[in-house]
Amino acid sequence: MTQEQPIKPRVTLTDQLRVRTRFIIDPVVEMLARFKLGPDFLTVLGFATHLLFAYLIAIGEFRWAALAIAALSPLDALDGALARKLGRKQGGFGAFLDSSLDRLAEIALFGGFIYYYYTQDNALMLAVAYLAVSGSLMVSYARSRAEALGFQAKMGIASRVERYVLLVAFLALNLPHILLPILAALTYFTFFQRMWAVWQQSRDH
Template identity: 65%
Template sequence: MDTKTVPPVKERKTLTDFMRANTKFIIEPIVDYLARYRFSPDALTVIGMLSHFLFAWLIAIGQMTWAAVAIFFIAPLDAFDGALARKLGRKQGGFGAFLDSTLDRLAEIILFGGFILFYMNSENAVMLGVAYLAITGSIMVSYARARAEALGYDCKVGIASRVERYFVMILFLFLNLPDVAMIILAVATYITLGQRMYTVWQQAYGTPDDSVKNNG
């Protein structure tokens, strides 16, 4: 009896991949400068996380456009810590990688906390619920990838990876449309979670040959 062959999952390029590939000319000179003075990648990671208190405060007090400007100029620090670690010859996948991943999640929790405070102060129960969906969806998107990769699956798929989420926030905060940003993120993050679950399901329940190929 013929066995139906399930083709391997093709990993689509995300906005994160595109930005990383097309901003090297900006990142590399800065990384070279920081490496010259042996600046700690972990310090960059911590500074990036702490900056989210500023973003959250600006959002909480309703300064949406200034929040967008601050996020646009400061949040890209996240792109430098990994590159700096590689430049300094740090072990890949060590404590620095764990710290970066953990503080990225904490940073988003802090950032979305600004929206929650804003909607609480506005006594807008509907948008408070939407913000709750947006933050939980964002965390689940990141968790799904981390758990999948820990099991040996590829999971860099979806319409709302971290860079996409920040892009949506920057754009609509700049336009002073925080409600639109939250609605888009509440929907897009759960779509992305579904995409990632389906991608892992494809790899887990493909033919034996595909499973070996995808997990090898």
């Protein structure tokens, strides 16, 4: 593979959902554009919802947290769509803000688990929660760093959408003690999947 042959991006679950939910997202984006709401406002609002998720998890209201995540996390899809609708420059400050607050949102969300298990005096689950949030951050970091170096790293079994699907499912079942070990294992596995993929691409250059 030469530098002149771009790497074909992999289709992720996020990409598939964006296409399949366009009939819902597009009218909402049209309305937001008419009210002149900026995509950065939606980005900050999306982060604020994670403080609510974290609070519900911290007090042990896992089923309410599942409902809130299912209802409000789709906001994450609107800021980028609105930016494209308004003709905002790709890769500008809005993209930086979105990426940064996404990571901060995940830290806040998992902070809810850490606080909950701290109050339960459960050292083992505290450690598992730490592994889950660090693995989640490493998955995102691997992609951003790889793309900065000209590689593709969207692959893996536990990208952001998949992680949130697991969150909703297991919190709805009131099984956080099952959820967190699964997330810890899958996120680190995904991180190494991306590392392996980038290594393979680097050999082809």
